[in-house]
Amino acid sequence: MSIVVVGSVALDSVETPFGKVENALGGSATYFSVAASFFTSEIKLVGIVGDDFPQEHVDFLRSRGVDLAGLERVSGKTFYWSGRYGHNLNVAETLSTELNVFEKFAPKLPEIYRNTDYVFLANINPELQMDVLKQVGDTKLVVCDTMNLWISDRKMELLDTIKHVDIFVLNDAEARQLTGESNLNKAAKKILDYGPHRVIIKKGEHGAVTFTRTSYFSSPAYPLDHISDPTGAGDTFAGGFLGYLASTDDLSETNVRKAIVYGTVMASFNVQDFSLDRQRSLTKAEIEARFAEMRAITQF
Amino acid sequence: MSIVVVGSVALDSVETPFGKVENALGGSATYFSVAASFFTSEIKLVGIVGDDFPQEHVDFLRSRGVDLAGLERVSGKTFYWSGRYGHNLNVAETLSTELNVFEKFAPKLPEIYRNTDYVFLANINPELQMDVLKQVGDTKLVVCDTMNLWISDRKMELLDTIKHVDIFVLNDAEARQLTGESNLNKAAKKILDYGPHRVIIKKGEHGAVTFTRTSYFSSPAYPLDHISDPTGAGDTFAGGFLGYLASTDDLSETNVRKAIVYGTVMASFNVQDFSLDRQRSLTKAEIEARFAEMRAITQF
Numbered sequence: 271m272s273i274v275v276v277g278s279v280a281l282d283s284v285e286t287p288f289g290k291v292e293n294a295l296g297g298s299a300t301y302f303s304v305a306a307s308f309f310t311s312e313i314k315l316v317g318i319v320g321d322d323f324p325q326e327h328v329d330f331l332r333s334r335g336v337d338l339a340g341l342e343r344v345s346g347k348t349f350y351w352s353g354r355y356g357h358n359l360n361v362a363e364t365l366s367t368e369l370n371v372f373e374k375f376a377p378k379l380p381e382i383y384r385n386t387d388y389v390f391l392a393n394i395n396p397e398l399q400m401d402v403l404k405q406v407g408d409t410k411l412v413v414c415d416t417m418n419l420w421i422s423d424r425k426m427e428l429l430d431t432i433k434h435v436d437i438f439v440l441n442d443a444e445a446r447q448l449t450g451e452s453n454l455n456k457a458a459k460k461i462l463d464y465g466p467h468r469v470i471i472k473k474g475e476h477g478a479v480t481f482t483r484t485s486y487f488s489s490p491a492y493p494l495d496h497i498s499d500p501t502g503a504g505d506t507f508a509g510g511f512l513g514y515l516a517s518t519d520d521l522s523e524t525n526v527r528k529a530i531v532y533g534t535v536m537a538s539f540n541v542q543d544f545s546l547d548r549q550r551s552l553t554k555a556e557i558e559a560r561f562a563e564m565r566a567i568t569q570f
Numbered sequence: 571m572s573i574v575v576v577g578s579v580a581l582d583s584v585e586t587p588f589g590k591v592e593n594a595l596g597g598s599a600t601y602f603s604v605a606a607s608f609f610t611s612e613i614k615l616v617g618i619v620g621d622d623f624p625q626e627h628v629d630f631l632r633s634r635g636v637d638l639a640g641l642e643r644v645s646g647k648t649f650y651w652s653g654r655y656g657h658n659l660n661v662a663e664t665l666s667t668e669l670n671v672f673e674k675f676a677p678k679l680p681e682i683y684r685n686t687d688y689v690f691l692a693n694i695n696p697e698l699q700m701d702v703l704k705q706v707g708d709t710k711l712v713v714c715d716t717m718n719l720w721i722s723d724r725k726m727e728l729l730d731t732i733k734h735v736d737i738f739v740l741n742d743a744e745a746r747q748l749t750g751e752s753n754l755n756k757a758a759k760k761i762l763d764y765g766p767h768r769v770i771i772k773k774g775e776h777g778a779v780t781f782t783r784t785s786y787f788s789s790p791a792y793p794l795d796h797i798s799d800p801t802g803a804g805d806t807f808a809g810g811f812l813g814y815l816a817s818t819d820d821l822s823e824t825n826v827r828k829a830i831v832y833g834t835v836m837a838s839f840n841v842q843d844f845s846l847d848r849q850r851s852l853t854k855a856e857i858e859a860r861f862a863e864m865r866a867i868t869q870f
Contacts, residue, residue, distance in 0.1 A: 357752050452657050454775070455795045475754070476776040479793070486867050490788035493779070495755045527870035567786050568868050570827035 271410070271516040272312035275302050276377050276402045277392025277505070279317040279341065283352035284544060286359065288498045294545035295327045296351065298392035298415070301502035304549050305509025305536040307334040308557060309517040314383045316340035316402070320348040320371045330550070339380045346371040359500050360474055379405045388516045390508060391435065393417045396428040403434055411521060413437040413512055414466075415504065421448050433465035439508055441472045454479070470511075470530065472504055478530055487527050490568060492538035492560060499544045503537040506549075510536030535560045571710070571816040572612035575602050576677050576702045577692025577805070579617040579641065583652035584844060586659065588798050594845035595627045596651065598692035598715070601802035604849050605809025605836040607634040608857060609817040614683045616640035616702070620648040620671045630850070639680045646671040659800050660774055679705045688816045691735065692805060693717045696728040703734055711821065713737040713812055714766075715804065721748050733765035739808055741772045754779070770811075770830065772804055778830055787827050790868060792838035792860060799844045803837045806849075810836030835860045 277299030283292045299317045306313050314337040321343065331338060349372035353362040377398055387410040391399040399414060414435040420428050421444060428448075432438050438461060442454060451457040454471060458481040461469045470480045477490040511533030518525055535557055542548045577599030583592045599617045606613050614637040621643065631638060649672035653662040677698055687710040691699040699714060714735040720728050721744060728748075732738050738761060742754060751757040754771060758781040761769045770780045777790040811833030818825055835857055842848045 359752075452659075453795060453797070455793050459795075473776065476773065477788075477790075479790075486793055487870070488777075488790035488793070488867055489870070490777075490779075490790070493755050493786055493788070495753060495759075497753070524870070531870055565870070567788055568870075570787070570789070570824070570831055570865070570868075 271310070271387045271519050272314060273306060273310065273388040273390060273512055273516050274314045274316065274340075274379065274383050274386045274406065275299050275306070275390040275392060276316040276399070277302065277390075277394055278349050278372060279315075279319050279323070280349040280351055280372075281323070282350075282501060282545065284354070284499055284501050286355040286499050287357055288496070289544060291499075291544045293350075295330070296502065296545060297349065298394075298502075298505040300331070301505035301540070301546060302390055302392055302509040302512075303331065303336045304334050304546050305506040305540070306513030306516070307336060308536070308552070308554060309510070309513030309532070311335040312516070313337060313513075314340055314386065316377050316379060316383065318342040318344060318371050318375045320344065320346040323348045340378075340383055342378075344371050344374075353501070355500065359497050362501070377402050377405075387411070387519075388512060389413070390512050391415065391431075392505060392508070393420075396420050396424050396431040400427070400431045400434070403431070410519075411436050411512075411515065413439060413508065415439045415508060416444065418444055418447060429464055435466055437468045437470060438466040439470045439472065439504075441474070441504065445469075445471050455481075468526070472507060474500075474503075478507070478534060480526070480530060485523055487530065489527075489530050489534050489564070492534060492564060493567070494538060494542065497541045500541050502546065503541050506540040507533040507537040509533070531561060531564050532557070535564060571610070571687045571819050572614055573606060573610065573688040573690060573812055573816050574614045574616065574640075574679065574683050574686045574706065575599050575606070575690040575692060576616040576699070577602060577690075577694055578649050578672060579615075579619050579623070580649040580651055580672075581623070582650075582801060582845065584654070584799055584801050586655040586799050587657055588796075589844060591799075591844045595630070596802065596845060597649065598694075598802075598805040600631070601805035601840070601846060602690055602692055602809040602812075603631065603636045604634050604846050605806040605840070606813030606816070607636060608836070608852065608854060609810070609813030609832070611635040612816070613637060613813075614640055614686065616677050616679060616683065618642040618644060618671050618675045620644065620646040623648045640678075640683055642678075644671050644674075653801070655800065659797050662801070677702050677705075687711070687819075688812060689713070690808060690812050691715065691731075692808070693720075696720050696724050696731040700727070700731045700734070703731070710819075711736050711815065713739060713808065715739045715808060716744065718744055718747060729764055732761075735766050737768045737770060738766040739770045739772065739804075741774070741804065745769075745771050755781075768826070772807060774800075774803075778807070778834060780826070780830060785823055787830065789827075789830050789834050789864070792834060792864060793867070794838060794842065797841045800841050802846065803841050806840040807833040807837040809833070831861060831864050832857070835864060
């Protein structure tokens with residue numbers, strides 16, 4: 271089953287205590303697509319880049335089977351983000367955000383994208399997310415992400431958008447910020463009242479939890495001795511999650527739980543190197559082995 | 571199998587956004603003993619109280635089957651702690667600590683206590699923990715807790731003590747403080763190098779993890795919409811953990827994992843009311859039902 275993903279395609283400069291990269295491949299749609307490509311070959315990306323976007327990145331995305339018919343290329347510079355992480359690696363300090371061509375981004379879905387079963391609205395302005403929803407026909411599952419900026423600056427628009435999504439994915443700080451509830455259970459229940467059928471709350475090194483009105487599931491993170499660069503972990507999680515779901519086309523509670531664990535596994539690989547570099551050499555066998563380990567470390 | 575527990579027996583005044591209690595029953599040995607008493611009837615407490623310690627608390631501990639032959643009663647006032655929690659409930663603000671008779675505490679094990687298989691060294695000065703170890707004969711399992719104060723003020727003595735314990739239990743902040751490692755996996759491995767066969771790291775609302783040189787297990791916390799008072803959660807966890815282990819007398823990896831989940835369940839009940847009040851009405855059936863829920867929310 272195909273997935274349409276709308277989000278950013280970017281060039282990132284990132285510094286952590288363990289190294290740095292400059293103008294490396296980044297962006298929410300990029301991380302999502304590459305992670306999902308390990309599970310399904312039908313990923314249709316909607317995004318925008320400038321004329322400085324290196325051909326090698328286009329080639330890499332194509333080599334992963336990502337459909338780039340929806341990737342606009344316009345004159346100007348590609349979205350650029352630079353940030354730094356300290357020793358705790360939980361919070362990025364943004365050094366600069368240059369929206370560049372992304373500022374004028376108005377997602378237009380190619381005709382062949384409009385008939386899709388799965389949609390991922392990566393972290394962009396909720397008004398644009400809504401525009402995308404208006405362009406797709408009947409879907410099986412719409413998953414939506416966001417960030418603190420939209421919660422503070424576009425809260426009404428965000429609440430409007432998530433009324434129309436099936437699964438809302440955000441991190442624990444964002445869930446607390448959006449609902450004003452410090453207790454995560456209460457925050458989750460409030461979010462379900464806003465409309466989504468399911469909420470997934472990412473907790474970084476503490477794993478992820480998911481709530482519906484009748485179910486609850488908690489997955490730990492995969493234990494790692496070393497994290498090189500946490501950039502893109504959330505989008506990689508979403509890519510593994512929705513990639514697995516779309517490939518199995520099974521939305522049962524049991525399968526959604528497996529999808530969350532696959533998302534966790536993909537994120538755990540991605541943070542072991544800078545940019546998407548770990549995913550460049552990753553194999554399906556490595557993913558399956560780590561999935562099996564997740565079972566082993568949670569069983570009692 | 572019998573458990574000897576050495577720790578504080580206290581009177582606590584606690585205020586949270588959800589209420590307050592004054593001079594309520596508290597102390598690490600108390601929380602531990604009551605939680606363990608749901609699993610085994612052979613709990614031998616070593617502690618000290620003043621002549622102000624209410625008879626009703628003695629009666630309550632006796633009603634739970636706790637052996638109080640090792641509870642010294644001396645003239646003076648009982649150890650008193652008062653604290654306050656804000657809305658996030660993760661960190662207590664200590665308003666006052668009055669050691670009182672606890673200042674002169676020199677644990678003396680009654681003759682009948684010296685032959686025991688299981689020992690819990692609750693959070694007290696590590697030199698006193700070591701004194702206790704010298705008084706017991708051959709044991710099957712020694713479990714030890716600590717706190718930030720001993721890590722900062724008695725680090726050498728603490729490292730000396732944990733050389734002689736089988737399982738070291740501490741929270742994530744303490745593990746980082748003790749080892750200087752921000753990565754919890756690395757912190758755990760360093761702690762294993764100090765001597766214990768196993769380390770259990772409590773992460774509050776994020777559950778608990780345990781490491782040996784060859785195994786890793788992660789348990790979530792039981793999801794709660796409301797927490798009244800987090801005081802004693804760690805000691806209650808330890809009581810459920812060691813109470814279950816001693817009652818089954820099975821130290822296999824599988825059984826240790828079950829014990830961690832029983833500890834998690836006991837702690838989750840305890841924080842639902844002030845002091846040990848929730849445990850006063852708790853039933854074995856409620857414990858088993860929540861244990862079954864823990865299985866349901868972690869399976870995939």
